């Protein structure tokens with residue numbers, strides 16, 4: 125059973141509905157699929173194994189269809205796809221898009237998957253397999269689909285010694301020691317999984333980068349990974365340590381304006397592209413949390429990013445320069461620093477630089493308002509950085525479906541060019557079509573048998589890819605597909621489990637950081653509660669910096685009277701967050717410091733409502749457990765039991781969070797826990 129978790133959402137078990145399987149078989153009795161390159165071969169192999177598993181059937185391969193057939197190709201290799209009827213649709217599909225159409229020709233029905241490129245074909249094949257896996261009708265298809273952003277990237281925070289920063293699913297999947305000779309079969313399954321959801325890039329190493337990864341010895345290894353992933357349309361990128369010219373180049377400086385430094389990076393880029401002709405480019409964390417960067421030489425982020433951009437530009441590479449910067453120089457409010465450093469540089473970056481901005485201004489909290497940089501740099505390409513790995517969401521023991529968190533950010537209105545200037549419009553180039561576009565997610569993948577540590581954490585990898593491809597999709601629709609592909613097509617199972625998945629993120633907000641609280645996890649580790657922690661060397665690493673609880677109240681005053689972080693948003697957004705009457709409850713203590721007896725919209729005091737959120741959070745974990753306990757008949761016993769056991773951990777942890785936070789904050793509020801709630805279990 126060990127492979128039950130390993131197979132992710134690409135399971136291809138025989139379809140249990142016999143008549144449905146029969147109707148699929150007769151619709152796909154023949155296959156026309158000329159494949160003469162590695163990408164098309166990969167697509168064909170996937171199709172064959174998918175059909176064999178799902179339908180227990182292999183269609184006859186023919187040159188020209190004589191019966192009901194699946195016809196797959198590009199205009200260059202397939203006369204049907206080259207036909208006039210598909211010209212318009214193909215014109216609109218770009219490089220990665222595809223169409224799937226049912227057409228009747230000469231007394232037979234064909235299902236045509238067409239694309240302009242082999243990658244488009246690959247994505248089309250995976251989509252068809254998904255339709256079969258989720259038991260959808262395929263007889264009247266008319267789909268045209270293409271990604272909304274160009275760069276859809278997984279960031280691995282993997283170190284060369286195979287530890288993973290903020291990784292909770294074993295060690296790094298990259299086996300540097302055995303590379304380049306040994307290609308772990310896992311790399312191929314990794315590539316298949318990514319291609320199935322449209323991910324087309326991977327950054328192999330941690331943003332807190334080791335310069336060794338840029339030495340020839342490691343580049344040869346990276347090239348071997350690139351070769352393994354290429355047939356699945358995935359390009360390799362590397363995190364670059366800004367001081368590498370000193371550490372591995374023997375230079376005295378890494379000053380981005382120094383000619384010897386520029387030449388070192390240009391030569392390094394040439395060397396990389398000789399080994400990896402389609403190398404994607406660099407990801408850079410500079411001048412943040414002690415990492416080196418251009419500011420060490422009196423230069424700014426644009427100087428640093430542009431220097432690297434010039435090195436990779438001749439090879440069509442890009443530079444993803446991170447906006448996650450903060451240090452002790454902004455003692456009043458860490459949330460303001462990225463905006464302060466980057467906003468003045470708008471328009472100064474090369475066209476192959478994209479600034480990678482986290483969804484919120486602090487750090488991947490269970491809930492944050494959208495990052496004020498979105499909308500604030502109209503002349504600069506911005507990409508979204510999400511954290512799929514659950515650093516602040518209970519690691520791989522808490523079931524938290526992240527799609528609703530991502531959607532909350534994507535759908536937020538920046539008002540940067542009036543109402544409707546949503547984050548998603550900024551990201552997809554709708555606000556400025558000249559800019560390159562992308563979305564990145566910090567991977568939750570490791571060597572664990574089931575890849576992600578928790579069977580349901582796989583859903584976050586899956587949802588990330590689906591949303592990067594098409595941010596308009598709903599959390600519900602994505603969960604529905606994932607559950608059917610990963611577990612079962614049973615209506616009862618899908619409906620019940622989907623419901624608790626959709627609720628799961630709110631549960632965690634409730635038992636960890638309700639009403640806009642944030643960063644009150646234990647200061648080292650970020651797992652359990654630690655609102656009392658105050659012993660790390662930097663003020664802004666300590667939870668008490670964020671909740672500011674005292675006898676008068678709780679919350680971080682970021683209003684115009686406080687740190688004025690609200691001033692970094694467009695006026696409409698600023699006013700909404702700044703005014704208590706307008707500020708949504710979910711962000712209340714993010715922006716306001718309020719007395720414990722402050723009267724909430726509900727009529728309750730702030731204290732009572734805070735307590736209520738903590739109790740509700742725990743109750744909903746228990747409710748989730750009760751539903752799961754009924755699902756044993758739909759799931760193999762291994763995954764069923766594993767989820768049960770993990771839910772027990774989650775319930776204990778949620779209870780610990782509740783009891784710790786309620787009792788700690790009570791030392792300031794001096795108000796009673798309302799009698800309707802059970803007493804804390806952990807005094």
Ligand code: GCU
Nearest residue numbers: 289290331332409448487515
């Ligand atoms: C968080 C995380 C770090 C990481 C950093 C980053 O602060 O805890 O481990 O290095 O984000 O995004 O660079």
